[in-house]
Amino acid sequence: MSDTAEVSFVGPYVSSQRVHWDQLDLLGVLHNSAYPVLFERARTGFWRAIGLGGYGDEKMDWPYLVARNEVNYRAPIKSEQDVEVSVWIAKLGGSSLTFAHEVRRADRTVAADGQTVIVRIDADTQRPTRWSSGFREMLAPYIKA
């Protein structure tokens, strides 16, 4: 499939991200609200990795909205470090797309896992609308078995 011919990953896409000192809170841990940002930045990396150019890219079935976030906090991140954030497609619905994420600390411990659901909307009506067949084909290789 030409669109993904040069994609270099098999299985989940993994985003390497830096947790900085200034993101640690008064208790010395990465704040709970930072995880949806880690998730989203990993998805941005995923879109780029499969050849999509960003918001407004025609192949991206833009616009879409974030409809739901779930985060399970497993172990605290207690210092500045590089973390890995994985991206799977857990489910591709008619107009929704569920991503599954896992955040691993530098010591490989799972710090958190969770899901983000996005929904394609029609720019005019702001109502959910179906993903295009091109978009579905493009994502098919990345749906978790």
Added chain:
Amino acid sequence: MSDTAEVSFVGPYVSSQRVHWDQLDLLGVLHNSAYPVLFERARTGFWRAIGLGGYGDEKMDWPYLVARNEVNYRAPIKSEQDVEVSVWIAKLGGSSLTFAHEVRRADRTVAADGQTVIVRIDADTQRPTRWSSGFREMLAPYIKA
């Protein structure tokens, strides 16, 4: 019950919070990661409203951790405005506590709802430990029927 004698709310606690211009993202909406912060600030207001003095307050069964966050995004917040964030106790478990939250825009539309689960831990072992009976009594009036 003396601890709560002066509490002035019935039903959910409601926190009024300002969404500032600088919190709107490139798409002109409050970013999805801002909602767990709205939830947490509302819980801080709730603790104060029932007479707890903050982190380290002996009556608070401190320390606890955020174990899970769920946010369902219902309608975007598209301008600076005062929003209302409600706090219910949805469930009081042995060592966990589930809060339910709802964010209402200035026009009263529900922007998001969700839940945050916190878990009491033992400061030494970092393992879950049961809430004290005093803490349970203190929270009983606020558990959603």
Added chain:
Amino acid sequence: MSDTAEVSFVGPYVSSQRVHWDQLDLLGVLHNSAYPVLFERARTGFWRAIGLGGYGDEKMDWPYLVARNEVNYRAPIKSEQDVEVSVWIAKLGGSSLTFAHEVRRADRTVAADGQTVIVRIDADTQRPTRWSSGFREMLAPYIKA
């Protein structure tokens, strides 16, 4: 002057703002990067207080850019609290406007002071352009003697 007839402050405009627990950093103080946000939110309050409706308001000589920020940190903010952020106009130049700010902790200690310079630009050329005479008149009462 009709535009400012109902303005209810004399001397600097003072913005009351909440510093939240989640804004305290690992050292237990409000992070240095939070102060330019306090300054900007105070200016937003100032614009509203003199009757301007926000970005895009015709009377506001929009667009303008932030050209410079200066912050002198005087005393740390070490807990969640209400702070006061004052807004003076220190200088009204041809195409620039210098605001002076002071942040006071709940105990009235000055936590920081500083300045923000904004510059009006032409939307097409993105080059500095002169403030209109209407804008100058509107601001005249608030220039620090």
Added chain:
Amino acid sequence: MSDTAEVSFVGPYVSSQRVHWDQLDLLGVLHNSAYPVLFERARTGFWRAIGLGGYGDEKMDWPYLVARNEVNYRAPIKSEQDVEVSVWIAKLGGSSLTFAHEVRRADRTVAADGQTVIVRIDADTQRPTRWSSGFREMLAPYIKA
């Protein structure tokens, strides 16, 4: 000098940092308050590059406070991109240290420059105290001529 024998840079230290989509504001530019964070993260990289291990490292003359920040905004950062943030020592005073910074966009344009002044304090009295001779020697090679 053994402490710096393995340091691999001459002239300013340069920190490569990612500006993420979620950091762009409603106007489509990196918000003015993000620059002090870029500056600080670059300094953290500088400390590491000269062999200091972080907050609490004995050689670091910890604790110190940020006393002043100055940022001149030169050109907006309008998309997610890698930026370079340089670190010079502009002045090493008795108890203060002035860093000069420059932020370059991916296209090499200077987005901002500025300075951050830090001051060593005595942990007990919280008053300024002189840098140690060891700290001075360690920094000497990096002072801008």
